[in-house]
Amino acid sequence: MIKILHMYADMLDLYGDSGNMEILRYRCKMRGIDCEVDTYSIDAEMPDFTSYDLIYIGGGADLEQQHISADLMKCREGIKNAYDEGVFLLLICGGYQLMGKYYRDADGNEIKGLGLFDYYTVAPQSRRKRCIGNIVIQTEKTGAPVKVVGFENHGGQTSGVKTPFGKVLYGNGNCSKSENEGYCEDNVIATYLHGPLLAKNPEISDDILLYCMQRAIYKSGSDEAYELPPLDDTLENECRSVMLERLLK
Numbered sequence: 001m002i003k004i005l006h007m008y009a010d011m012l013d014l015y016g017d018s019g020n021m022e023i024l025r026y027r028c029k030m031r032g033i034d035c036e037v038d039t040y041s042i043d044a045e046m047p048d049f050t051s052y053d054l055i056y057i058g059g060g061a062d063l064e065q066q067h068i069s070a071d072l073m074k075c076r077e078g079i080k081n082a083y084d085e086g087v088f089l090l091l092i093c094g095g096y097q098l099m100g101k102y103y104r105d106a107d108g109n110e111i112k113g114l115g116l117f118d119y120y121t122v123a124p125q126s127r128r129k130r131c132i133g134n135i136v137i138q139t140e141k142t143g144a145p146v147k148v149v150g151f152e153n154h155g156g157q158t159s160g161v162k163t164p165f166g167k168v169l170y171g172n173g174n175c176s177k178s179e180n181e182g183y184c185e186d187n188v189i190a191t192y193l194h195g196p197l198l199a200k201n202p203e204i205s206d207d208i209l210l211y212c213m214q215r216a217i218y219k220s221g222s223d224e225a226y227e228l229p230p231l232d233d234t235l236e237n238e239c240r241s242v243m244l245e246r247l248l249k
Helices: 019-029 062-074 076-084 202-219 234-248
Strands: 002-007 035-040 054-057 088-092 102-104 110-112 120-122 131-139 146-154 157-159 166-170 183-185 188-191
Touching: 002 019, 002 202, 019 035, 019 054, 019 202, 062 076, 062 110, 076 088, 088 202, 131 234, 146 202, 146 234, 166 234
Parallel strands: 002 035, 002 054, 054 088, 088 188, 102 120
Antiparallel strands: 102 110, 120 157, 131 146, 131 166, 183 188
16 A cells, blocks of 8 residues: 655645646556555644655645745654655655755745755746746656656756756756756655656656555565556557657657
């Protein structure tokens, strides 16, 4: 069984980001894996973050980030403990920014981040200066080079990333016309890619699910190797091939 905590689902859901949870549910269902998704929002009872296999935070505009920032700080210790224990963190756009040191908006207002990671984000004073459009990156998160497609729309420029999610092949990335996109560790994917990300990139979905299943088996005291049963991703791969051909031609 895989347990997921979807944080601020009622406020952070730009460009269908909640679809990432639907994809994980679907891919688990097709394999006969139980998948439980709980939600948490402002002023709800504090959950035991370490009891989950994955914590998910989607994207939101500056206003939504300001609304949740104080509540998110209350969760800092719990989220950090979960991260330290190997719980997977999937963070999209606003969720990505809020795990860094801080986010400074176009008006100079600074939203304190959880500081789990050393990067920080600053928005330009002009709101017209945004990174918008389709994006392609190449990542080796799965252990082999994979081209990942998505959609980015962010004013914030994220700096100080030491271990990016991938190399930008088309689009902007962490900053305008930057070489790298997102932040990544064994149990972290933090990225600006909407789309939703997992619907367009089944390899990334399965890399996350495999990590969660292997960790659950290890926690149970077993050293048994586990492999995800394959799914027919013909349609997903054909759709991505069309986008890759269009963008990288």
